[in-house]
Amino acid sequence: MAKAVYNLSDTRQLLDRLANDVSLRRICGWSRRSEIPHESQFSRAFASFAASELPQRLHAALIEATQKERIVGHISRDSTEIEVREKPVRTPVAAAPIKEIRKRGRPKKGEDPPPPTPTRLERQAGMTLAEMLDDLPHDCNVGTKKNSKGYKESWIGYKLHIDAADGQIPISCILTSASLHDSQAAIPLALTTAQRVTNLYDLSDSAYDAPLIHAQIRGLGHIPIIDINPRRDQALKEELQAEAQRQKLLNFTYAEDARYRERTTVERVNARFEGRVRRADGSGPRPCQGNVPSYVRHRRAGRRSDTETDHLDRPPQTESKIAETMRKAWSRRG
Secondary structure (H helix, E strand, C coil), X not given: CHHHHCCCCCHHHHHHHHHHCHHHHHHCCCCCHHHCCCHHHHHHXXXXXXXCCHHHHXXXXXXXXXXXXXXXXXXXXXXXXXXXXXXXXXXXXXXXXXXXXXXXXXXXXXXXXXXXXXXXXXHHCCCCHHHHHHHCCCCCEEEEEECCCCCEEEEEEEEEEEEEECCCEEEEEEEEECCCCXXXXXXXXXXXXXXXXXXXXXXXXXXXXXXXXXXXXXXXXXXXXXXXXXXXXXXXXXXXXXXXXXXHHHCCCCHHHHHHHHHHHHHHHHHHHHHHCCCCCCXXXXXXXXXXXXXXXXXXXXXXXXXXXXXXXXXXXXXXHHXXXXXXXXXXHC
């Protein structure tokens, strides 16, 4: 807990803090420096916590105690990259199955073609939640995604899928391999959240635009608001652009678009989480789409969704900056 509160990136920093901070050392239960365990004991304890899923169980109990009786308006769903200093696991190359030699062209009359291999979303339709979570990959590997400017960026590590409620409260989290597509974790994430809280709307970006995900969310009694993904449909892409221009001309906004702006909640959760996992040397995860400070407006949002707390993350202005602002204000009056 102290390691997370003080944003300490490794165990060595925690030991240095315990050796010099008398109050923190006594809170943790050690009165003298000689009583502090060795770094190897801390590592074994952290490994034991991870194996027993202690942080996940504590988080679930906290949500159960504080959010169970609350009706949540919006659940915002997104993922964020977690860059680690680990060696990526190579995917084992399986032996290709021997395919039956068939003639080219249409099959003979009365001969059925071989059924296609079901996708993970199709397999999840007949699985339990535990089976879905076990089916997801959890090894460290290489992930690639496009940032907000359309450029591809890669990282070695994992991907954290988050469901955040209004007020920037993370309700459910699933850690997977970095290469897993966001849509593959949408259904187990929605089922986990539905067991913990009662919500009305599920907000997601275009990566989650799939008919099976829409059907699953509606089956839970929620209303999905998912950004349309035109994929390779050029006509649909042009129609969406034309519709956006018509709305701008008429100064008109659909109710779904107004609710979709609340999805900045999960992006702020991602930004604060990424700030806590930066390395001690100042490097860390590169800025991605979710790394948006609270004082920066989202590209699709016309207002800030949390005006009461957005000043907490705003960088403080120096005296020269304040003086410059005052001079500009007086010059406009003159």
